[in-house]
Amino acid sequence: MSRLPNIFYAQSGGMTAVINATAAAVALTARNHPERIGKVYAGENGIMGALEEAMVDLSRESDAALNALRYTPGGAFGSSRFALGTPASHPQHYARIIDVFRAHNIRWFLYNGGGGSAGTSMHIANAARQAGYPLAVIHLPKTVDNDLAQTDFSPGFGSVAKYTAVSTQEAALDVASMCRTSTQVFVMEVMGRHAGWIAASSALAQQDGTGAPHIILFPEIAFNEARFLAAVERAVASDGYCVVVTAEGLAVNNPMVDTESVIATTGHGKDKLNVHTGKAAPYLAALVGQRLGFRCHFAVSDYLQRSARHIASAVDVEAAWRVGETAIDMALAGADQVMVSLQRKGVRKVSWGVVPVPLPKVIGKEVCLPRNFIRRDGFGITDACRNYLLPLIQGEDYPPYHQGLPKPAMLKKIAVKKKLPLFLMP
Amino acid sequence: MSRLPNIFYAQSGGMTAVINATAAAVALTARNHPERIGKVYAGENGIMGALEEAMVDLSRESDAALNALRYTPGGAFGSSRFALGTPASHPQHYARIIDVFRAHNIRWFLYNGGGGSAGTSMHIANAARQAGYPLAVIHLPKTVDNDLAQTDFSPGFGSVAKYTAVSTQEAALDVASMCRTSTQVFVMEVMGRHAGWIAASSALAQQDGTGAPHIILFPEIAFNEARFLAAVERAVASDGYCVVVTAEGLAVNNPMVDTESVIATTGHGKDKLNVHTGKAAPYLAALVGQRLGFRCHFAVSDYLQRSARHIASAVDVEAAWRVGETAIDMALAGADQVMVSLQRKGVRKVSWGVVPVPLPKVIGKEVCLPRNFIRRDGFGITDACRNYLLPLIQGEDYPPYHQGLPKPAMLKKIAVKKKLPLFLMP
Numbered sequence: 033m034s035r036l037p038n039i040f041y042a043q044s045g046g047m048t049a050v051i052n053a054t055a056a057a058v059a060l061t062a063r064n065h066p067e068r069i070g071k072v073y074a075g076e077n078g079i080m081g082a083l084e085e086a087m088v089d090l091s092r093e094s095d096a097a098l099n100a101l102r103y104t105p106g107g108a109f110g111s112s113r114f115a116l117g118t119p120a121s122h123p124q125h126y127a128r129i130i131d132v133f134r135a136h137n138i139r140w141f142l143y144n145g146g147g148g149s150a151g152t153s154m155h156i157a158n159a160a161r162q163a164g165y166p167l168a169v170i171h172l173p174k175t176v177d178n179d180l181a182q183t184d185f186s187p188g189f190g191s192v193a194k195y196t197a198v199s200t201q202e203a204a205l206d207v208a209s210m211c212r213t214s215t216q217v218f219v220m221e222v223m224g225r226h227a228g229w230i231a232a233s234s235a236l237a238q239q240d241g242t243g244a245p246h247i248i249l250f251p252e253i254a255f256n257e258a259r260f261l262a263a264v265e266r267a268v269a270s271d272g273y274c275v276v277v278t279a280e281g282l283a284v285n286n287p288m289v290d291t292e293s294v295i296a297t298t299g300h301g302k303d304k305l306n307v308h309t310g311k312a313a314p315y316l317a318a319l320v321g322q323r324l325g326f327r328c329h330f331a332v333s334d335y336l337q338r339s340a341r342h343i344a345s346a347v348d349v350e351a352a353w354r355v356g357e358t359a360i361d362m363a364l365a366g367a368d369q370v371m372v373s374l375q376r377k378g379v380r381k382v383s384w385g386v387v388p389v390p391l392p393k394v395i396g397k398e399v400c401l402p403r404n405f406i407r408r409d410g411f412g413i414t415d416a417c418r419n420y421l422l423p424l425i426q427g428e429d430y431p432p433y434h435q436g437l438p439k440p441a442m443l444k445k446i447a448v449k450k451k452l453p454l455f456l457m458p
Numbered sequence: 459m460s461r462l463p464n465i466f467y468a469q470s471g472g473m474t475a476v477i478n479a480t481a482a483a484v485a486l487t488a489r490n491h492p493e494r495i496g497k498v499y500a501g502e503n504g505i506m507g508a509l510e511e512a513m514v515d516l517s518r519e520s521d522a523a524l525n526a527l528r529y530t531p532g533g534a535f536g537s538s539r540f541a542l543g544t545p546a547s548h549p550q551h552y553a554r555i556i557d558v559f560r561a562h563n564i565r566w567f568l569y570n571g572g573g574g575s576a577g578t579s580m581h582i583a584n585a586a587r588q589a590g591y592p593l594a595v596i597h598l599p600k601t602v603d604n605d606l607a608q609t610d611f612s613p614g615f616g617s618v619a620k621y622t623a624v625s626t627q628e629a630a631l632d633v634a635s636m637c638r639t640s641t642q643v644f645v646m647e648v649m650g651r652h653a654g655w656i657a658a659s660s661a662l663a664q665q666d667g668t669g670a671p672h673i674i675l676f677p678e679i680a681f682n683e684a685r686f687l688a689a690v691e692r693a694v695a696s697d698g699y700c701v702v703v704t705a706e707g708l709a710v711n712n713p714m715v716d717t718e719s720v721i722a723t724t725g726h727g728k729d730k731l732n733v734h735t736g737k738a739a740p741y742l743a744a745l746v747g748q749r750l751g752f753r754c755h756f757a758v759s760d761y762l763q764r765s766a767r768h769i770a771s772a773v774d775v776e777a778a779w780r781v782g783e784t785a786i787d788m789a790l791a792g793a794d795q796v797m798v799s800l801q802r803k804g805v806r807k808v809s810w811g812v813v814p815v816p817l818p819k820v821i822g823k824e825v826c827l828p829r830n831f832i833r834r835d836g837f838g839i840t841d842a843c844r845n846y847l848l849p850l851i852q853g854e855d856y857p858p859y860h861q862g863l864p865k866p867a868m869l870k871k872i873a874v875k876k877k878l879p880l881f882l883m884p
Contacts, residue, residue: 047632077638106631113640197863202765205532205866206473212503214539218761236863310743310756314736330736334757335644339628342769345862425862436771436851437623437662440631 036068037139039363040082041090042075043107043174044145044152048188049195049341050352051174052108052441054144056101057356058172059090068364073136073448078112079143079152082129083455087136087448100441102349103431105341108443116152119159126159128455133160133167135451140168140363146175146186150371150394157369157391170359171371171391174352176338178229181397182389183373185424187355188338190348193233194425195340196222196277199333201237204244204275207329211273217264217320218275219330221313222337225281226251227400230337233421234277235413244275246411249312251281252400253410260316261323263411268326282312309334342438346427351384358386382423462494463565465789466508467516468501469533469600470571470578474614475621475767476778477600478534478867480570482527483782484598485516494790499562499874504538505569505578508555509881513562513874526867528775529857531767534869542578545585552585554881559586559593561877566594566789572601572612576797576820583795583817596785597797597817600778602764604655607823608815609799611850613781614764616774619659620851621766622648622703625759627663630670630701633755637699643690643746644701645756647739648763651707652677653826656763659847660703661839670701672837675738677707678826679836686742687749689837694752708738735760768864772853777810784812808849 041058043051055074062069072090075081088109090098101108119126133141143153153171160167173180178189200220207218222230228250235241235248246267249255267274310332317328355372362372370388377383405417413421431438467484469477481500488495498516501507514535516524527534545552559567569579579597586593599606604615626646633644648656654676661667661674672693675681693700736758743754781798788798796814803809831843839847857864 043635047635049628080638104631105628106633107635109635110638111635111640112638113636194862198768199762199766201863201866202475202531202767203761205530206761206765207532209469209473209533209535209537210539212506212536212538214537215761220762310740310758313758314740317736329760330758331760331762332736332739332756332758333762334755335629335632335641336625336646336757336759336762339632340625341628342624422861427862428856428859430854430856433854435848436620436853437627440627 035137036070038070038137039072039140039142040075040087040133040138041072041142042078042081042144043109043111044078044143044149045111045113046176046338047105047107047111048174048176048338049105049191049344050187050349051144052101052104052106053349053352054172054174054187054356055108056098057353058142058359059093059098060095061357061360065360065364070137073138074109077110079116080112080114081109082132083125083457085132085450085452085455088445089448092446093443097441097443100439102353103341103438104441105339108441116155119155119162126156129156130160130163130165131452134165136448139166140170142170142172142359142363144172144174146177147180147398150180150391151396154369154391154395168363168368169391170362170367171394172355172359173371173373176223176230177227179227179398179400180394181399182371182394184376184384185351185374187348187352189229190345190351190424191340192223192230192337193421194345194348195337195343196230196233197236197425198343200234200245200275200277203331204237207273207275214327215329216268216273216326217317217328219313219316219328220277221280221310221330221332222277223309224251224279226398228252228279229401231277231279232401232405232413232417233425235418236421236425243271245277246271246274247276248412249276249278249282250401250406250410251279253406255282257319261320264320264326265324276316278312278316280309280312282315341431344429345425346429347424349429354386362388461563462496464496464563465498465566465568466501466513466559466564467498467568468504468507468570469535469537470504470569470575471537471539472602472764473531473533473537474600474602474764475531475617475770476613476775477570478527478530478532479775479778480598480600480613480782481534482524483779484568484785485519485524486521487783487786491786491790496563499564500535503536505542506538506540507535508558509551509883511558511876511878511881514871515874518872519869523867523869526865528779529767529864530867531765534867542581545581545588552582555582556586556589556591557878560591562874565592566596568596568598568785570598570600572603573606573824576606576817577822580795580817580821594789594794595817596788596793597820598781598785599797599799602649602656603653605653605824605826606820607825608797608820610802610810611800613774613778615655616771616777616850617766618649618656618763619662619847620771620774621763621769622656622659623662623851624769626660626671626701626703629757630663633699633701640753641755642694642699642752643743643754645739645742645754646703647706647736647756647758648703649735650677650705652824654678654705655827657703657705658827658831658839658843659851661844662847662851669697671703672697672700673702674838675702675704675708676827676832676836677705679832681708683745687746690746690752691750702742704738704742706735706738708741767857770855771851772855773850775855780812788814
């Protein structure tokens with residue numbers, strides 16, 4: 033059996049349309065280095081796979097199956113929202129992970145996630161160092177929320193941005209045709225509890241910066257009911273209809289909003305309003321209907337938006353792939369405790385360089401929309417924001433179809449043989 | 459000025475991703491007959507255009523602009539939900555329409571809509587006959603609900619079916635990767651107040667007839683809370699997660715359901731539960747969360763589903779086009795008081811013939827899922843249903859993109875000069 037060092041790769045947090053492209057690139061690029069890399073193991077259910085010694089051996093998958101991952105949304109090996117804690121609070125978790133890595137000669141930990149998993153990556157790096165176990169840790173960015181620091185954007189975001197812009201354009205054409213005698217206001221709720229990047233991307237559907245979406249509600253801007261209703265009225269007066277795109281994290285928990293009315297309308301307590309998807313759109317639709325008497329429809333795109341591989345951005349897919357590919361190059365170059373970062377280059381034709389940035393620079397930061405990306409009135413985006421967003425949704429990268437449906441990757445998922453006793457979660 | 463007879467074409471009711479393909483086919487096919495057909499006028503806001511003498515002259519549009527309609531969702535000329543009434547109850551409406559048609563030498567009325575507009579078409583035909591005005595009436599089917607009688611399917615349905623199947627497959631891959639430590643149940647609400655065709659189409663996402671969606675809720679089947687919750691539990695026990703697709707018309711208004719609990723959960727009165735989009739999914743998600751303790755997410759696809767031209771079914775687009783094309787052929791062949799109907803042919807390779815059917819056979823019928831299309835347990839579809847649905851989602855027909863977004867048709871929309879006094883709506 034090969035004594036070459038192995039790689040542990042895991043997916044973390046909410047999924048995206050393109051995270052499996054990163055996984056495929058990791059596995060396929062590692063194959064180009066049989067003299068230095070043993071096997072790539074994928075953790076089942078993210079970091080749970082390390083705790084439970086539950087891993088899939090990617091060396092047993094064909095090139096074709098791995099390439100098909102490029103077109104498959106979700107997380108092929110399962111993700112996790114399990115909170116490991118810190119090495120101080122939960123030393124047994126970290127000790128177990130090091131045990132599993134040692135037992136399987138895993139010398140590289142490649143963690144594909146957002147801000148939380150960047151922190152976890154650092155904890156694992158520290159625990160390994162303390163245990164005297166040689167482990168290089170590389171964080172691979174992924175999040176639809178686009179709130180990671182030190183990277184131009186996060187793979188996954190470009191595709192949800194494209195889905196949101198396309199869906200907004202399409203739904204707006206529908207509402208525009210209905211508004212004379214039926215629906216006048218359409219509200220679409222997108223993800224984003226604290227950061228309004230996805231909501232902002234809906235503005236790309238506007239022709240010349242005007243028209244639908246007429247109003248965008250950002251978590252970064254305090255929701256003001258009176259100003260919102262006035263803006264809806266203005267849009268209907270001018271265009272006959274109004275398209276509203278709201279982030280799920282509608283900023284209602286602030287002194288400017290009539291919280292009692294929100295609670296009465298939704299039937300939910302104040303604490304629930306800012307924390308869970310599917311509340312903002314029904315609330316706004318009911319508010320508009322009750323106060324202005326307009327007929328409203330609403331959509332909640334929820335998981336549809338982040339899994340919509342069928343309308344992924346080619347730029348985003350390419351970025352996800354390059355992050356995986358470059359992680360292997362960095363691993364072989366001796367990188368440790370870094371995140372694989374995308375750096376925007378070029379003026380006429382936008383392109384991205386891929387460079388390592390030290391993990392500590394990434395951790396504990398949540399990048400929201402800067403104020404100069406939000407229009408002065410708080411209901412739209414600026415040219416600076418548009419110039420940032422537009423390159424990210426360029427190009428289509430359609431999956432192959434079979435019998436009318438996308439053909440997901442079919443992996444064998446052969447389990448790595450366990451060598452350690454069962455770990456009972458404390 | 460030409461004294462050739464003109465065509466009045468109008469769009470009615472809820473829009474679809476492909477109704478503009480029918481419009482384009484009408485206008486372009488009419489151009490092939492300059493010796494017999496004068497101009498094609500499109501009613502602005504559907505039948506309102508006839509009442510208000512507000513029409514767009516399609517002869518002023520380029521072939522390229524009309525061809526671009528093939529890729530543009532919504533209703534390019536506006537639709538209407540205005541209820542004309544009957545010739546008996548509202549004779550002034552019908553008299554006005556005949557006046558407008560006479561003033562503009564309109565001899566063909568092509569109405570593109572669902573069941574309601576089939577009835578209106580017949581009323582207008584009768585009113586014209588009574589007035590001694592020579593008018594041929596042809597109904598062009600369109601509805602995402604697929605509830606029209608006397609046609610194999612209605613253009614618009616194939617595309618929403620494809621969108622629903624693709625979105626279900628994608629979201630299921632996402633939930634499957636999250637279920638170990640996060641979301642276990644995902645509920646997607648689709649359109650369909652009385653007919654479960656769209657909900658049924660989600661089943662095409664299943665591999666070999668099993669897996670996600672684990673549960674489909676049809677308006678045709680009484681909702682039984684206990685059986686539903688038991689089915690959710692079974693799915694989570696067996697697969698780790700459960701995907702539920704519900705029609706908006708969740709059949710809760712029946713003796714089998716605990717209506718009080720529904721009202722308590724949603725905060726809506728009983729009368730609202732069965733009639734408006736966006737109620738069923740939040741209700742079911744809350745129910746599952748409260749009763750079973752599973753973490754739930756829900757999506758309401760609302761207008762997104764019916765305007766999703768980016769993932770339209772090629773079969774559906776082709777059908778929409780052929781309906782428009784054939785309507786012109788039928789008009790020239792002297793057809794009157796007919797609907798353009800799609801008739802399924804072939805065994806190995808499914809294809810459709812396009813034939814006229816008498817309008818009276820269409821009117822007053824709402825075709826729901828036949829019982830033999832619904833699985834015995836009420837939570838899925840049968841092979842007969844699958845064999846019916848599968849041909850309708852075949853093929854992709856992607857719109858052209860510009861700067862990362864679909865490029866909608868840009869019409870000049872030159873208004874037909876008004877000849878009559880203003881009509882004041884009574």
